[in-house]
Each structure stands twice: as C-alpha cells, then as structure tokens.
Amino acid sequence: MKNHQVLLAEDDFDFGSILKQYLEIHNFDVTWCKDGEEARDAFAKAYSDGNLFDICVLDVMMPKMDGFTLAEKVIEIDPEVPFIFLTARKMKEDRIQGLKLGADDYIVKPFEADILVLRLNNILKRSQRDRQIVTVANNKSTSVYAIGNYHFDAQNHTLTLGETVQSLTEKEALLIHFFYENKNQMLRREDILTKIWGNDDFFSGRSMDVFISRLRKYFKDDPAISIASTRGVGLTFKLLPA
Template sequence: MIAKNNILLAEDDFDFGSILKQYLEIHNFEVTWCKDGEEAHNAFAKAHSEGVIYDICVFDVMMPKMDGFTLAEKVISINPEVPFVFLTARKMKEDRIQGLKLGADDYIVKPFEADILVLRLTNILKRSRPNLAKVRPDINEITAIGNYHFDAHNHTLTFRETVQSLTEKEAQLIQFFYENKNQLLRREDILSKIWGNDDFFSGRSMDVFISRLRKYFKDDSSISIASTRGVGLTFTIESSKK
C-alpha cells in the first residue's frame, strides 16, 4: 500500500476548500483542512509537538485572523524544511515576489485546474525528498566525525553526553559532507544532490543549514566548513583528530 502524503491546507472559502480537500484525498493526500491562518498555525504547531510531519502545505494568501504570508513565516520558524505553496486570487507582482522571498515552492493564481495543482504538489514532493540511499550507503553504523558520533539512521549527532537531534536534510547534508570530506564541493552540486535543484531560494535555504551545521560542530576545532566565495564549500576534518 502506497503511503499517503500528509498535507496542511489553509483555505477560508468553504466551498472551494471542501472541493479541493476531496480532490486531494482522491489523489492520495491525507488532508488537514483549516479555515483560517490562525487555525492552520495552531494545527501545524500541535502536529510538530506530537512528532507528526506535514509533507507539504498549501496556503491561501488572503485569510481572516492570519494571512498566508504571516502563516508561512510562523511555519518556517517551526520547521524550515517543509515545502509550501501559496494560492491567491490576486495577480499582483508584489505578492508573487513576497511569496517567493519567503521560500515558496510555487505560487498559483486562482482559478486553476485541480489536477494541475496535484501535479505541481507531486513534483515539489519529488524534489524535496532526495533519495537518501543515493546520498549514503545503506548502513546503520555510527560514524565517528572528529570527536562526534553521527547516526545517519536515527538522525542524531552526539558530542560526549550531548545529543543533537537532526532533521532529515541536516543528516543528509552531514553524510554528504563526510563522504566528500577535505575536498571543495561546488554549491550547485550540493544543492542538486540534497535539495534537488540549484535555484536561488534553495541556495538561501542551504546557507541557513550550513550555519546550523557550523554551530553543531563548534565544539571540535578539528572540524570546519569553509566557504570559497563564488565556488563552494569544504568540509574539513584535520587528520590528527580523525
């Protein structure tokens, strides 16, 4: 049985939202439908606290209590990896730019064909879930990285008694860096391998993840992630501390 994709839909138009929910469910989505931005934010935060992960979010821009842009900012602060799409009846260029600046994976103007939305969501999910088996071999062993112990399977990075939980993308990025340690990796190669594309918005997302990884590895001076301007990054582990 094929697992269903878990989607958070925020749409205040009852008739449109009801039809869209039914159509998405027909196409193998498990839909949580919220009628305003505040309800959607509460649903996302509650799910996150319970360990439930939404595969993708679809937000109407104009909603009561909290608009789609504000909702997206709050969702990103909880989980910066979740892909999201904006729906809007407005065709203003400024709205589209604002949505893309927030990191939206798509911006769809109403009216639209529901099957087009499904195709776009499916394509986004394919890009946002690079096959982990292609990034690392199928092993469950703990990897020693300097003075850290990295568990790619359980998404943890341990330093002495401190355990740092990792997101899937953080784990993928660490594994990719480790497998290509001490060599300059081009930004576009990292983006294509981990993010599935090398566009501007993915590049901004990668920079955020690199900053996190530098903080995670800060307690071992033998490990560094150096940037070569305009080229890429080098994950270095000094030989004396390997």
C-alpha cells in the same frame, strides 16, 4: 497507491475551494483549514493519531495565526514535513523569512493551479528520495561517525559534543553525511543541490545557504572543522587530522 495527504491553510474561501478541488482531481487528499489556528490543531491531531500529512500548503496572510507562525508550530511537531508558502506579496523579506524557516517553495499569487500540482509532486519526489537515501545509510554497518570532537549518528539524526546533543532534521543529517563522505574536497554547489535538494534552482540554492549557516553553528566549537566557501564555485568541508 495511497494518495498523498495535504494540509491546505487558506482563508480565502473561493481560492481555497478551487485549490482543494483541483488537488483532489490530481489524486491528493486535502484537509482544508480556513485560518492558522484551525490548521495547527488539524496538524497536531493528525500527528497524534498517526495520520501524518505528506506536505503542507500554507497561505502567509491568515487570521488568528499567520502562515510563518503556523510553519513554526508545524515544525515543532514534525520537523521533517515539507511545506510551501502561498502569498500575494512579493516582498524580499517574506522570501527570506520563508527560507529561514526551511520552506521547500514559495509561490506568489496569482498562479495557475497546475503549477502548484507540479511543485507539490517535485517536492514529494525529493522527499521520498531523501527517505530512501537515509534507509540506505542506516543499513550500512557504520551509522555513527567521529567527526573531529563530535559524534554524528546518521541513523538517529544527532550530533553530539561531550554532553551536548544536537537533534538534526533529515536534510541536515543528509548534508552532514554527504560532506563527511567528501571531506577536504571542493564540492560544486550544483552537485550538492542535485544530491540533497534534487535540483539546483535559485530557491533551493537559497535554502542550501540557510542549511550551511546552521551546520557552521553546529560545528563551531571544534576549530579543526570548517565549511569554506569559494564564491561562485562551491564548498569544502574541511576536517584537520587529529
């Protein structure tokens, strides 16, 4: 079985060296970059060569380019790649910024290396499960759905209204598909999280809130569509009949 490819961006030499060795012991192939610009270039080159990284581990505080900016550059190249932030700061603002960027996890230093390995494996399992769900959805006879005035292409990850085409990430497409399949039904938060994120922990819950905000913006031009929240209970994807 092929090892998972990890991009590690960490400017602390001693800490980065330890992480690289520990991950390699646990059967990850690691490309270690010492600053944000080096990591961006490594990711871009690998992508252009067709050697995709499976996951990125990004330190927040780095020279030349910080981890948040690096994540934005990485997402521009490959919006589906999962990533984790490492930081020595416990500031709420950092966690919020990471969530807005779509981070899959956020680990505060110091931490045990085996914690990172466990979280990487969990994220990669969820990522693999998501790809399997998309494959099943794409193999169905219908992959394009009329949702109000929109056309949702589950296979190509697009949402179209008139001449406007909104490209979707894989997770956005999964969430829309799940909502549409259960339209006008109250969905419990934990059920959505388990189905799409693979778990219902605090971090995934905050990430889901960011994705819900995005979907509300995507569907804002059709008053027949809304995503209603029942505080502390769940969400309802409301679609009025034409």
